[in-house]
Amino acid sequence: MATRPLEGKTALVTGGSRGVGAGIVARLAADGARVAFTYANSPQRAEAVAAAAAAHPIRADSLHEQDIEAAVAQTADRFGSLDILVNNAAVGTFATITDLKMAEIDAMLTINVRSVIVAIRESxxxxxxxxxxxxxxxxxxxRTPFPGQSIYATTKGALASLTRGLARELAPRGITINNIQPGPIDTDANxxxxxxxxxxxxxxxMDRFGTAAEVGAFVSxxxxxxxxxxxxxxxxIDGGFGA
Incomplete structure (x- = not known):
């Protein structure tokens, strides 16, 4: 088996400057891919991830369709192809439906679902x-064992449905699509x-959280x-959270 199984491939990871996204960027790069990733804030953090993985950072806010379109185009232009798309950018505001502001709900729907659709269409x-x-x-x-997760869970359920539907559409083109469902992962946000x-x-x-590196390995x-x-x-990849 090749020691760098993604040699010659190009990848775009959305939301790759921290946490799980940074772990994905690091692993794809280690396995030979040329990697671009988006970030919305913290350019210093993005530059650190880029330097460590020899990756290309792209400032793009997943709230804005044009930013996602530009990130895909920039990746394809820079590397000449796009072989792997990882839709990682997401937000979660955890409160009951009556306590959430509509702006918070709209942000979760836009970033967690709509931006994924835009990225896939463009890619x-x-x-x-x-x-x-x-x-x-x-x-x-x-599984939503605690109150306050309903809207976030809705957005992630939509990704599962989108993945199943697109598998039918994309198989004739030789393209696969899958959905990784992490449980508790040790990041600065969690x-x-x-x-x-x-x-x-x-x-x-299990009696531990997962790591971003473990999610990155699964993605790779x-x-x-x-x-x-x-x-x-x-x-x-959840340590039995959903068991």
Whole structure:
């Protein structure tokens, strides 16, 4: 088996400057891909990720359709192709439906769902047979054990449905699409030693959070040569959160 299974491939990762996204950027680059990633804020953080992975940062806010369109075009222009799209950018505001502001709901729907659709539509113009689309969903699409997760879970459930539907449309073109559903992952936004950690660990089979590197490895596998027969799937990496 090749030690750099993604050699010669080009990838775009949305929301790649921190947390799970940064872990995905690092792994795809380590496995040989030429990687571009988007970020909306914190240019210093983005530059650090770019330097560590020899990746190309693109400032793009997933709230804005034109930013996503430009990021896809810039990636394809810079590298001459686009083989792998990872839709990772997402936001989550956790409160009951009556406490959420409509602006917060709209932001989750726009970034978590609409921007994914835009990125896929734009990427398909540059993606040929062997292309891979990987959505980063959430185990909350299947299980919401705590109040305040309803709208976030709705957006992630939409990704699972989108993945199944597009698998039918894209298979004739030789393109696969899959949906990874992480559970609790140790990031600065959801630290393994944070105030909610003990509650989440209480509903998991394993007694630890996952890592961004573990999610990155899963993404790289789905993008690589050993996953050609997997499409339309929602695959959990959750430490038994949904068990």
């Amino acid at each position: 398909l113009a540059h993606m040929g047979s062997g292309g891979r689309i990987i959505n980063i969903g959430s185990i909350n699409a299947d 630290p393994a030693d944070g105030p909610a950690a003990s509650t989440m660990l209480g509903v998991m089979a 596998y789905l993008a690589g040569p050993d996953a050609t027969y997997i499409t339309g799937a929602s695959l959990d």
